[in-house]
Amino acid sequence: MTAAAPAHDPALLTPAGERNLPHILGFLAPHLPAKGRLLEIATGTGGHGLALARTHPGLTVRPTDFNEDAIKALEAWRRTHGPDNFLPPLRLDAADPSTWPDGTFDVALCINMIHISPWSATVGLMKLAGERLPRPGGLLALYGPYTEADVETAPSNLAFHESLRARDPAWGLRALEDVVSEARLNGLRLTHRAALPANNLGLLFRSV
Template identity: 35%
Template structure:
């Protein structure tokens, strides 16, 4: 799943920070809205698994906001896992675990990493292929506990359409680099959720023309 793309500043580009931490400006911008979203629609307590946690900025913000959730970040890239550990060491939060080395787009991971009361995925589906995206949704359905919640956040096509000039430019830049990636359609993703045994509970408009799809097993 790991790719090295020439992403614009609006994407989740990380730069080195102090003490081994990576810093992504987009993660800083959307941490507040994502925390608000999870606090409102996620479970108040239990085991939370974050897929593709990136730099660790979200993991720290979420674990701090919701101390009753046992927060488990994961990341395929070792450099980003090191950053998650650095952010976590600085924060010193008792409910934030060390990151797992997990490729969420590889079939079979649910058997080893469930059951979870909450699974969160932020800003990844547009950077991977449809087959990989479908695998993530299917494995999430298997990894969630009964009644567990899946929160999916990011940019999407809406009913097959790109709804802003910025989204159209970003989608085209991704397709130019790899024709198999790019924005996924919201209706398609909802269909994949249903096939995975998940019921869509909410579709929430988010800042910067992002969308959150919230489903329950």
């Protein structure tokens, strides 16, 4: 990318998101199709989806979020700055199929949602991916913190888990085994696990 056309707008990322973005993009890049439709669930401020739209011009990126204010802010920014393949954002509640967009997608991407939402959102995410990704080979990509059996959880992640539970008892780090099991129920198989900064995992699932 040139200086006039950066891969992302730092204003759309938190400091942690800014630090972790290169690692997330590097993790995803070898597995993304050259062309296709990408649905991002829980887009938030939009920094990740925008970077993918700019670095992968063959993809159309559809951002979504649960929060109406986030949708309005992102659409206002997109109208002024966004590339053509960064589509208008939609409100999506993963737990509510009536809010899911129509059609199929080659890739579903969800970054940092599973631990800051009730478990019903993860159940819905897996159903959405299972229904809207092509079979076989559709890609669901996740990024965030998890607990794992036989793997020591970082103290910072334990503290983060407790802080999330204090904010909302329905939130908190999920056991990777539970997430994989829910994916399997919807015809999705874990094909790749990568440790990424900071104490997060990148996970790839493929439809079968």
